Amino acid sequence: MNTLRRYAVPGGWTAALVVGLVIPFLVSDYDLLDLSRVLTLAMAVAGLNLLLGHSGQISVGHGAVFGLGGYAALVVVTKNGWPWVPAVLLAGVLCLVFGLLLGALALKMGGANLGLLTIAVAAVFPLVVIRLKSTTGGTFGLSLAHPGIEPPAWTGLTGAQFGFVVSLLALAATLLLLRNLVTGAGGRALAAVRTSPLLAAANGVNVNRVKLMAFAVSSAVAGVGGALYALVVAIAVPDSYQIALSITLLAASVVGGTRTWAGAIVGAAMVVYLPTAAENVVSGETSGNWAQLVYACCLILSLTVAPTGLVGGLTRLLGRIAPTTDSPSAPAPLPAEKEVR
Structure with a gap:
């Protein structure tokens, strides 16, 4: 890794975090709600990136895991009066065990x-939620009178502002955790399993344990994101967690870039803002169908033009334009570190 890239990447993430902390004071609470949705959905997409890009596994049920975290948090908040922090932690642990x-x-x-x-999980989850009416509210779901992440009085922030800051810090911690997980010895094991499970096993890697660890961590991350999402929007209904959500999250991971953490944010932004853009172009009930069509077109275009995703393709392009400053004898980066942004 050349010197410029070594310092530019952490510098870029630090700058993005600083800008993110300023955003709540520049935009309306309505816009902050959408931005908070992007951040929480990005956690689920980042979990998928761990599976797809780093362990070679695929999940078409992360929408259900996302919903499980959301319902777990709202159930204990609405029915047991729990504060939001232990509710989110419970959702993460529950989804970890489920994974x-x-x-x-x-x-x-x-x-x-x-x-x-x-x-199968993605298809059955909404039906199970509806059947457990006494706990989940059935088809009407669960709701709060106000956002579940309430700011302490000393902060002086509104509920939307505080929810955005919490979501931002949670996403930052998640990406840092996942980044550390895929580097070093753990990253080499994941890379070996992704490349060739047989070869990895021959070299002493416990393939099943590595795969199980990746799926469990991915599920826990998605569960925490789902809990924060439900608390921010103050509602959870079965229709929000249909199998279409799982497919959309999978498409967001691929389009953003399965090997890039920044790609998780780009993919999540697509999930949140693409339906709104479709409504502006085509009004009425057909706008949702047009949004799904655009998802499919973006996926096909990404697989054809930028197989590593939008962020991955941009990174490759910048890498070709910017000359490397490494000496010829410098060691090559580990396989698990390539394109991890």
């Missing part, structure tokens, strides 16, 4: 059963 159980079942069955199981 361990689902991943272990898929590994026991072998083959590509993880993807098939997650499809």
Whole structure:
């Protein structure tokens, strides 16, 4: 890695965090709600990036895991009066356990059963939520009279401002955690499993443990994001967690870039703002169908023109334009560190 790139990347993330902390004082609460949705959805997409880009697994059920975290948080807040912090932590732990159980079942069955199981989970989740009416509110879901992330009085912030700051810091902590997870020895193990499970096993890597760890962490991250999302928007209904959400999150991961953390934010922004853009062009009930069509077109275009995603393709382009300053004898980066932005 050349010297410029080594300092530019952390500098860029630091600048982005500083700008993010200033944004609540520059935009309206309405806009902050959408931005908070982007940040929380980016956590789920980042979890998918860990699976797709770093462990070679696929999940078409992260929308259900996202919803499980959201419902878990709202249930304990609305029915048990829990504060939002332990509610979010509970959602993360619950989704971690769920990921361990689902991943272990898929590994026991072998083959590509993880993807098939997650499809089944995504399809069944809304039905289960509706059946558990006494706990989840059935088709009407659960709601709060105001955003569930309330600011302390000493902050002087509105609910929307504080929710945005919490979501921003949670996303920053998540990306830092995932970045550290895919570097060093853990990153080499993930890269080996992604490249060739057989070769990884021959070199002493416990393939099943690495895959299970990646899926469990990915689920926990998505659960925390789902909990924060539900608390920010103050509602959770079954229709919000249909299988279409899982497919949309998967498309967001691929379009943004499965090997880039910045790509998770780009993909999440697409999820939030693309339907609004479609409504501005085509009004009425068909706007949702047009949004899905644009998702599909973006996915096809990304796979054709930028297989590494929008951010990954941009990184490659900048890498070709900017001359490297490394000496010829400098060691090459680890496989797990390439394109991780």
